[in-house]
Amino acid sequence: MTRQARVRPARTRTQRTRVITLPQLMAAAVEANPGGRAVVFADADATSGGLSYAELDERSTRLARLLIDRGVGPEDLVAVAVPRSVDSVLAVWAVAKTGAGFVPVDPHYPADRVAHMLTDSGVSFGLTVAAVRRGLPDHAEWLMLDDPITAQQLQRYPVDRVTNQDRVRPLHGAHPAYVIYTSGSTGVPKGVVVTHQGLSGFCDEQRTRYRVTSAARTLHFASPSFDASVLELLLALGGAATMVVVSPTVYGGAELAAVLRRERVTHAFVTPAALASVEPTGLDELRVVVTGGEACPPQLVRRWVLPIAGGLLREFFDAYGPTEATIATNITAPMVPWQPVTLG
Template sequence: DERRNLLDRTGGPEHPATTLPQLLTTAAAHNRTAPAVTYEDHHLSYEQLDTASSQLARILIAEGIGTEDTVAIALPRSLEAILAIWATTKTGAAFLPIDPNYPKDRITHMLSDSRAALGVTTTEHATTLPEPLPWLLIDTPDLETRCTTMDSGPITDTDRLRPLHTTNTAYLLYTSGSTGTPKGVVVTHQGLANLAAEQHERFTITPDSRTLAVASPSFDASVFELLLAAGSG
């Protein structure tokens, strides 16, 4: 009876799979003037975040970054980290969040094991990060000037080096390594829409809510927090 009771049950209809950049673009379209990210006294609206990330994405594409490439984002919780994630996912590439305070040996392993093609960080952390991976310094005047010359319109497969599908890798996270060498876990885009919808329903998040980014950038809960906010506009 118990077995039959379980086998006869089905959940509600699932949400169609969509890519992370599509989820973020939908969030930005809901209310473009609404605040998207607040950090200390700094704020970015959804419109500012959307346009700035498109400009940065075009720079990444010009650097040869596309679908199934990996971009290491070595930034603490900040406006820059959210911007870098939005820009990377728009290119179709997977993002690899790295806590810049991690030991250098661990960061070196993550970069080499993931075969990261490029890194994004700030001048504050650039001197402590391993070489020879090329690092794009997101806070330099040169990059800011270069961004202003880029088109801020939506990124589509026409702009990408390779098409993006829900079966492609969205991000890559590493285990703690408490039982040995840290192992990379590849996550595709396929389940993200359902995760965002479930969080929206379960936690009754509305566009007037504020969610906190409290998890380490290298912990999978950081992605939950991003979808918790963006998934509800």
């Protein structure tokens, strides 16, 4: 047998796996927990507002239908320039239901960076709110979610689930789900197109690995322009859990600890730098912590893997992956103090 013959790939019959799109993941969460709280908003001092899965589904469907009437659909891109809030989650759900890809824009970023993201992506239409509209470039058409006229228009639309029959064109797994811009630490930020193809697998992995259920309360703390925000979206969807949205005025430290404690957050992704600013003592409800985006110092593991309620140890995971690979390619097993950090 020649060497070439020995290394030739085996010829086997393969079965193409059906891609589960982001709108389908959303629909599954609604079906699993319609009356459960989908999203609440929390700042350092109080919690205000929130929506059940059924309410979020209905409101995002109305908005999606309005966008479809404006010609938005698969292969289009829509900017979402809304500060972290219930409205920012609503906007992402609505864009996803149209089949278009969302371009998350942190409106608190420098104006030249925001302008680059919008012009480079070719976005001509976006969603925002009045508080930040003035700081956004005018070359895109902006729909303000909190405009009374928008609210009146939305009431005209039905809440029946959006299907391919309603969309401008059919949605396929290879279509863009979102376009996210890298940090730009090595030069000009570049837009990365991420399709629907990897979202379901990552969502399933998180649900299984972190044991996310509808009783979980997951954290939404990442900047909209950081792909960890999509990790947080999928973390909640996977278990039809409650997403606790942290005010954009909270950056870490005692304020973040107060939110974690008061909101009884059970699952959180936090970068090592932000996590190092938080005192873990007393956060007994927080049973799963995931970090990533930077190298994880060994002392951070030792500090956070502590006994919590019921005598259990908090589970601490380190995740790594380039933006291009649908958020993460590697996640550690629960880390052990005094053992070397081998990932990232």
